[in-house]
Amino acid sequence: MANLTRSQFIAALVPTVLQVRREGSSIFPSLRLAQCILETGGVIHPWYNLGGIKVGSGTPNAYWHGEAVVKGTWEVVDGTLISMNSSFRAYNSVYHFMKDQDLLFATPRYGRVRAAVTPEQQATMLYVSGYATDPAYPGKLVTLINQYSLKQYDTAFASASSTTMFRSSQTVPILVDGFVAAVGYLEGGTTWVAARALGETLGAAIGWTAGKVTVNGHPLDSRLDISTGYVTVRDLAASLNRKAVWEQATQTVTLKAADLP
Helix, strand or coil: CCCCCHHHHHHHHHHHHHHHHHCCCCCCHHHHHHHHHHHHCCCCCCCCCCCCCECCCCCCCCCCCCCEEEEEEEEEECCEEEEEEEEEECCCCHHHHHHHHHHHHCCHHHHHHHHCCCHHHHHHHHHHCCCCCCCCHHHHHHHHHHHCCHHHHCCHHHCCCCCCCCCCCEEEEEEECCEEEEEEEEECCEEEEEHHHHHHHCCCCEEEECCEEEECCEEECCEEECCEEEEEHHHHHHHCCEEEEEECCCCEEEEEECCCC
């Protein structure tokens, strides 16, 4: 992936971090963002493991399908820094990584992380629970939280999109290039999405003519709710020469180029 400034790195991750928090993650967004910065140095690799999760003895699940990469790393053992190669989990997206990480944090080993009531406490409990071997790990996380004012995202997760039409519908993360680009609503087997929110992210010109959303001038079947035009994610994808791929196990939609499997 192209080199990102620190502000670009944070901005790219925020929608995904906030979505997993809305879905019940116990991890403070500020802590998660700080951990991603610390573990990656601000680089998003195509295997999307932003938290240094090793393969270990874990078994594949809905979010991690068993893929891995071998990379150099280091650990502190009995006070000594030791370099080594380790197998790290590889993911289909940042969303898949964060959801798999939440499965890890849901285990008894990380009960103290879940019980922590501040990002600072969670940083300490990550180390105490053995997530990292570096004694300076908590302090590094707290420094990053303060340096980049990351606590502003700890309450932002509550501000999801307003809707009355889809109030009782299941939310569906829409993934583009590994990130949550928008959140759709599943109704009767069809996922509807705010056309402007997703379309403009993909570089499309979104308009409204004769009661229908237009994408680059072409009208699509539409619904209007609170001054927002919704279209099916498949129609929007097709109008931009993409395809929408539904993943049943994770209840997500991934937009891909039309010629990709």
